[in-house]
Amino acid sequence: AVEASVPEGQRAAWKKHSAREFKTKEEFENEAVRHIETTLARSLFNCDEAAAYAGTALAFRDRLVIEWNKTQQRQTFADQKRVYYLSLEFLMGRALDNAMLNVGLKDVAKDGLADLGFRMEDIISQERDAALGNGGLGRLAACFLDSLASLNYPAWGYALRYRYGIFKQEIVDGYQVEVPDYWLDFNPWEFPRHDVTVDINFYGSVSQYVDDDGKQRSVWDNGEIVTAVAYDAPIPGYGTTTTNNLRLWSSKASHGEFDFTKFNSGEYEQSVADQQRAETISAVLYPNDSLERGKELRLKQQYFWCAASLFDIVRRFKKSKKPWKDFANQVAIQLNDTHPTLAIPELQRILVDLEGLGWDEAWTIVQATFGYTNHTVLPEALEKWSVPLIQHLLPRHLQIIYEINSRFLQYVEKTFPKEKDILGRVSIIEESQPKMVRMAYLAVIGSHKVNGVAELHSDLIKTTIFKDFVKIYGPDKFTNVTNGITPRRWLHQANPKLSELIASKLGGYDYLRDLTLLHKLEAFVDDKEFRKDFQAIKYANKVRLAQYILEHNGVKVNPAALFDVQVKRIHEYKRQQLNIFGVIHRYLQIKAMSAEEKKKVQPRVSIFGGKAAPGYWMAKTVIHLVNQVGKVINADKEVGDLLKVVFLEDYNVSKAEIIVPGSDISEHISTAGTEASGTSNMKFVLNGGLVIGTCDGANIEITREVGEENIFLFGNLAEDVEDLREAHHKQGFELDPLLKRVFETIRSGTFGDAGQFSALVDSIVDHGDYYLVSDDFKSYIDTQGLIDQSYAKQEEWVTKTILSVARMGFFSSDRCIDEYAEMIWNIEPLKPEANGA
Numbered sequence: 001a002v003e004a005s006v007p008e009g010q011r012a013a014w015k016k017h018s019a020r021e022f023k024t025k026e027e028f029e030n031e032a033v034r035h036i037e038t039t040l041a042r043s044l045f046n047c048d049e050a051a052a053y054a055g056t057a058l059a060f061r062d063r064l065v066i067e068w069n070k071t072q073q074r075q076t077f078a079d080q081k082r083v084y085y086l087s088l089e090f091l092m093g094r095a096l097d098n099a100m101l102n103v104g105l106k107d108v109a110k111d112g113l114a115d116l117g118f119r120m121e122d123i124i125s126q127e128r129d130a131a132l133g134n135g136g137l138g139r140l141a142a143c144f145l146d147s148l149a150s151l152n153y154p155a156w157g158y159a160l161r162y163r164y165g166i167f168k169q170e171i172v173d174g175y176q177v178e179v180p181d182y183w184l185d186f187n188p189w190e191f192p193r194h195d196v197t198v199d200i201n202f203y204g205s206v207s208q209y210v211d212d213d214g215k216q217r218s219v220w221d222n223g224e225i226v227t228a229v230a231y232d233a234p235i236p237g238y239g240t241t242t243t244n245n246l247r248l249w250s251s252k253a254s255h256g257e258f259d260f261t262k263f264n265s266g267e268y269e270q271s272v273a274d275q276q277r278a279e280t281i282s283a284v285l286y287p288n289d290s291l292e293r294g295k296e297l298r299l300k301q302q303y304f305w306c307a308a309s310l311f312d313i314v315r316r317f318k319k320s321k322k323p324w325k326d327f328a329n330q331v332a333i334q335l336n337d338t339h340p341t342l343a344i345p346e347l348q349r350i351l352v353d354l355e356g357l358g359w360d361e362a363w364t365i366v367q368a369t370f371g372y373t374n375h376t377v378l379p380e381a382l383e384k385w386s387v388p389l390i391q392h393l394l395p396r397h398l399q400i401i402y403e404i405n406s407r408f409l410q411y412v413e414k415t416f417p418k419e420k421d422i423l424g425r426v427s428i429i430e431e432s433q434p435k436m437v438r439m440a441y442l443a444v445i446g447s448h449k450v451n452g453v454a455e456l457h458s459d460l461i462k463t464t465i466f467k468d469f470v471k472i473y474g475p476d477k478f479t480n481v482t483n484g485i486t487p488r489r490w491l492h493q494a495n496p497k498l499s500e501l502i503a504s505k506l507g508g509y510d511y512l513r514d515l516t517l518l519h520k521l522e523a524f525v526d527d528k529e530f531r532k533d534f535q536a537i538k539y540a541n542k543v544r545l546a547q548y549i550l551e552h553n554g555v556k557v558n559p560a561a562l563f564d565v566q567v568k569r570i571h572e573y574k575r576q577q578l579n580i581f582g583v584i585h586r587y588l589q590i591k592a593m594s595a596e597e598k599k600k601v602q603p604r605v606s607i608f609g610g611k612a613a614p615g616y617w618m619a620k621t622v623i624h625l626v627n628q629v630g631k632v633i634n635a636d637k638e639v640g641d642l643l644k645v646v647f648l649e650d651y652n653v654s655k656a657e658i659i660v661p662g663s664d665i666s667e668h669i670s671t672a673g674t675e676a677s678g679t680s681n682m683k684f685v686l687n688g689g690l691v692i693g694t695c696d697g698a699n700i701e702i703t704r705e706v707g708e709e710n711i712f713l714f715g716n717l718a719e720d721v722e723d724l725r726e727a728h729h730k731q732g733f734e735l736d737p738l739l740k741r742v743f744e745t746i747r748s749g750t751f752g753d754a755g756q757f758s759a760l761v762d763s764i765v766d767h768g769d770y771y772l773v774s775d776d777f778k779s780y781i782d783t784q785g786l787i788d789q790s791y792a793k794q795e796e797w798v799t800k801t802i803l804s805v806a807r808m809g810f811f812s813s814d815r816c817i818d819e820y821a822e823m824i825w826n827i828e829p830l831k832p833e834a835n836g837a
């Protein structure tokens, strides 16, 4: 853009005609109608809600684009360090509401839409979620983009433009069925940049040559070439004009539509097949949320995205004409888990093979550039790629990985000459059959900082998976950045009434930019009026959720009941099975009660939601069990309103915005030591719900912030898990008697053919109960009992929830991003006023 700028003499004309920003209701209507009539070719005779959404979105998009252009220009001129967030997933959800909030004209648009005959809520819900992620990791990346822009950091996200996001979940006869999520029918938020392309090489071979300076050099060529095309999306900040960029790469055949040489010589099918092969790379998001399955296409996705992004970053750096030694002063790259680890050997390849730097000089730059965030200690989730596969797909990268490894191992050998086993333990190459490349080790070795996502997790990685590396590099390379969430989406957008109430007490919305200001709410904890309003808002949100449940599940639930929610990916370690077994236990108790006793029962609604990876049978069994249990209990007249159980289909970001504010208690009950952080726990508490949880992930820091008396903790501690598992194997174990009764009920066929659930029951009874469901069952049930008692004392409960909200300031993703900026990226914000561009 800098080279193509308009000469001074013509700029006055540009300025005169430069796009105007709408400000009033009239102007908004003018823009929306213009888009509906001219961009969409519709009229007042055929404008449905979808068209009204499109008109509104396009009107706001125009506003964003103006700021986006200015921001990019300003950042280029300022010439300061940028951060690039490489994440294979960005779980963005809907964009319109967020755009309206950040532009600041939602009320204007609401009135305008009413004039045109539409309701704002209906228009917002026309938008499809951008669901380019699996779960917490992807949503964290989305919250980070929001904070980076809101805090004015010069930052870009890089990912893939999947044609299909995470599958849509349908529940058919109680079973999960996956349906493709084609979300690009109409996406006003993306801008194709057909002029921004990168050719990416795969396969082929490596040859050596001697360059003009007599240096031995390697070239990689003769492979298959696929073209990456950039699609950009504006990321507006809140309370600032800063609008950052999210760049998504789409794959297409390098020779355009299809190969005409082949086409003309009669090979029609082959020419089209080649084209489809290329397009397949960015076609679909892998839906596994824990298992890494070693599929070639997944590795192709990773390299395609890393190589395109690095080419782009390097191209931008080279424009500045700065020397290479300045690279890491201009560029910070954060690796969101190990998925982008190939960026490490790729940058080394660019510097050594293409730019002619010496190995050591290049490697210093590489290490100074990258930071790596780890999101799991579960061994089955740690990425490994087979050496033969990498050899085949990326022959030069395999050489570079071996060279990195050999230099690293030499250093380790020199430093720890007496330790024989350490080399095998820390080698990037696992000596298995076939040999495997351990991506997490490569990421640690190629980065200057490694961070976990909550205190316990960051401690655990230092004593388990990266223990040897702490010894090698010292403890300072490893750090913690506790996760956070954006209060704009997760309070203001999801819960506008609560946001407004808080603003009325705090004297405005400043707290949305500095969430620690929430602490001032504590002063109102005894304010009768405030408490009443706070409670009324929770109730209204529960009414909204109850309506949603009625509409989608056909189950009528009482909004006065205690709403107990567990929504997240379905996984054995997250222990939805513990929850549903607890529900069955409750059911059995109610069934055994006299009419008198029943009067004392706290009515509950147990709400589940979440997707299972398509090949994860145990998780699918849990979904099936929840639905079967719901069917039986919801139809049982003896139980009535005392207990209802629902499974909400197709949990996603926009549904979370309805579910989270409507919860009284939410469940974060992973086996201690398995959930790296969790982030929905933060969302629920921020919206006036309490948590039942284990001492795991960020639950521990939430407890520290809100106070032990305001959270319901239970279960074994992380430090005891290993011993318990070992004891299970050596001595066997006594099944908890209450759980035993639950299993007997399942086996008796109460919830349908017991055979369908046997794998689930057997994993506990016969296969060692790896996730300690039985060990934690009693304490879980007892804690649920305490919750019932506490909820019955509504005044106490309201106090707990208000104090908790007031104490959640720490969990803003703004705090989190400031920590990354200071400890890992060494970048400064660029204030919008810095330049009048």
Ligand code: F58
Pocket: 134, 135, 136, 137, 138, 140, 288, 289, 290, 291, 292, 375, 376, 381, 453, 483, 675, 676, 677, 678, 679, 697
């Ligand atoms: C999640 N990881 C953690 N991975 O489980 C959660 O505790 C944490 O709060 C969150 O990251 C953010 O730090 C997660 O969501 C994935 O979905 C990967 C997708 C690709 C395959 C491997 C798992």
